[in-house]
Amino acid sequence: MERFVTIRPKSKLISKYVSYYYFHDSDEMDFKKNFLFYPHFKHGFTVYQEPEGIRTLFTMNYDQQMTVELKGVFHKIGVAFNPLGINQFISKPISELYDPVKRSFSHWNPDIIPELKEVFQIADLHQKSQLLDQIFERRFNLNPKLVILEQALNLIFESFGTIQVDELSEQIGVSRKTLLRHFRKHLCCSIEEYKKVVKFRTSIQAASSMGAKNLTEISLYSLYYDQSDFTNRFKELTGQNPSAFFASIRQMGEEDIFWKFDE
Missing domain, CATH: 2.60.120 (Jelly Rolls)
Incomplete structure (x- = not known):
C-alpha cells in the first residue's frame, strides 16, 4: 500500500x-x-x-x-x-x-x-x-546578514511577483547590483527567475485553495499582464498551457505539493 x-x-x-x-x-x-x-x-x-x-x-x-x-x-x-x-x-x-x-x-x-x-x-x-x-x-544557525533578502522577498510576495527590480532596490535602499549579488549568493537564482516562480505558484494557489477554476479569474488574481502572458509563462515552466496543466496535476497531502503522474 x-x-x-x-x-x-x-x-x-x-x-x-x-x-x-x-x-x-x-x-x-x-x-x-x-x-x-x-x-x-x-x-x-x-x-x-x-x-x-x-x-x-x-x-x-x-x-x-x-x-x-x-x-x-x-x-x-x-x-x-x-x-x-x-x-x-x-x-x-x-x-x-x-x-x-x-x-x-x-x-x-x-x-x-x-x-x-x-x-x-x-x-x-x-x-x-x-x-x-x-x-x-x-543545526539552527541564525544568519542576520539575510535581512536585505528577507525585505526583498516580502516585497516580491506582496506584489505577487510583479514588482520591478529598480523599485525593489529603491524601497530596500541598496543598489541593483548588490541585490542581484545577494540573490545569486543565497538563493542561487536571479530576481526575475524568483519573481516568475512566485507568480506561477500564486496561480496554483488560486486554483486550488480559492476554488478559482476559471482561467481568466486565475490570471487576473495572479496579476499576469494578459491571457497571452499567462499562457506563455505556463508553457515555459510546465510545457503545457494552463488548462492542460491544471487538469493534469494532483495535490499530494494537505500542503502545496502538486505532482503530475504518468498514466
Missing part, C-alpha cells in the same frame, strides 16, 4: 523555517510510478532509505519540470523549507554548498545520516516529525 502524509513542524523555532515534512512510502514489491514536479520557491531536502543506506537530495528548482521514478518498496521523507529557511541551518552561502546538476548538498553529511536513520526506525509519523524538529534545532 502506498502512503503519503504531510505534517507541519511542532517546534515554534523550526516552523518559521520549515513549511512541512512529508512521508511517502510503499510496501508493494511491484509498485511503479513516475511523476513530474514543478518549479517552487520552497526548497526541498529529500531523504531515501535504501538497502545501501541513506541517500539525500536537495532541490532548488526555479525553472524546470523534473521527473522522479519510484519502484518497488521505498521509504522517503521530504522537508520543504520556506524561502531562506535552509540558509538558517548552514554556515556558508548556499551557492557554495549546492550542486544543482547532482542535486547534492553534502554540508550536513555524514553526521546527519545516523540521525536520519533513527527517524526511519520510528513508526509513528508524528514522532518522526518531532525527531526531525530536534535534528534541525541542533
Whole structure:
C-alpha cells in the first residue's frame, strides 16, 4: 500500500523555517510510478532509505519540470523549507554548498545520516516529525546578514511577483547590483527567475485553495499582464498551457505539493 502524509513542524523555532515534512512510502514489491514536479520557491531536502543506506537530495528548482521514478518498496521523507529557511541551518552561502546538476548538498553529511536513520526506525509519523524538529534545532544557525533578502522577498510576495527590480532596490535602499549579488549568493537564482516562480505558484494557489477554476479569474488574481502572458509563462515552466496543466496535476497531502503522474 502506498502512503503519503504531510505534517507541519511542532517546534515554534523550526516552523518559521520549515513549511512541512512529508512521508511517502510503499510496501508493494511491484509498485511503479513516475511523476513530474514543478518549479517552487520552497526548497526541498529529500531523504531515501535504501538497502545501501541513506541517500539525500536537495532541490532548488526555479525553472524546470523534473521527473522522479519510484519502484518497488521505498521509504522517503521530504522537508520543504520556506524561502531562506535552509540558509538558517548552514554556515556558508548556499551557492557554495549546492550542486544543482547532482542535486547534492553534502554540508550536513555524514553526521546527519545516523540521525536520519533513527527517524526511519520510528513508526509513528508524528514522532518522526518531532525527531526531525530536534535534528534541525541542533543545526539552527541564525544568519542576520539575510535581512536585505528577507525585505526583498516580502516585497516580491506582496506584489505577487510583479514588482520591478529598480523599485525593489529603491524601497530596500541598496543598489541593483548588490541585490542581484545577494540573490545569486543565497538563493542561487536571479530576481526575475524568483519573481516568475512566485507568480506561477500564486496561480496554483488560486486554483486550488480559492476554488478559482476559471482561467481568466486565475490570471487576473495572479496579476499576469494578459491571457497571452499567462499562457506563455505556463508553457515555459510546465510545457503545457494552463488548462492542460491544471487538469493534469494532483495535490499530494494537505500542503502545496502538486505532482503530475504518468498514466
